[in-house]
Amino acid sequence: QVQLVESGGGSVQAGGSLRLSCAASGTTYRSYNMGWFRQAPGKEREGVAAIYTGGRTTYYADSVKGRFTISQDNAKNTLYLQMNSLKPEDTAMYYCALDRYGSSWYRSALDTSDFGYWGQGTQVTVSS
Secondary structure (H helix, E strand, O other): OOOOEEOOOHHHHHHHOOEEEEEEEEEHHHHHHEEEEEEEOOOEEEEEEEHEEEEEHOOEEHHHHHHHHEEEEEOEEEEEEEEEEOOHOEEEEEEEEEEEOOOHHHHHOOOOOHHHOOOOOOEEEEEO
């Protein structure tokens, strides 16, 4: 059974950095497309970044491009999201997710419907 557990969230001031981690059990990351999503209160869950099977191709939402970096450590079976130059609008619950069937590869943007496994989330709060 696939389990995803996020960690690394917290409270930072604008301009600061955080690194989120997502540890997997029951599967290996490199076999699947993986994504990071976020959801702010009263808003829909949105895709932030993705890394596709093999780890060589990545995707970033325009809102985080140049500030966030997604990566994975195959030896540790852990997914990361390095977040730099954080802004108050980055405040949200952040979730990692696994696309078991690879359908996210065929979209131009991340869609929650492609990801069947989710972590419990980790809160990121950025103050101005």
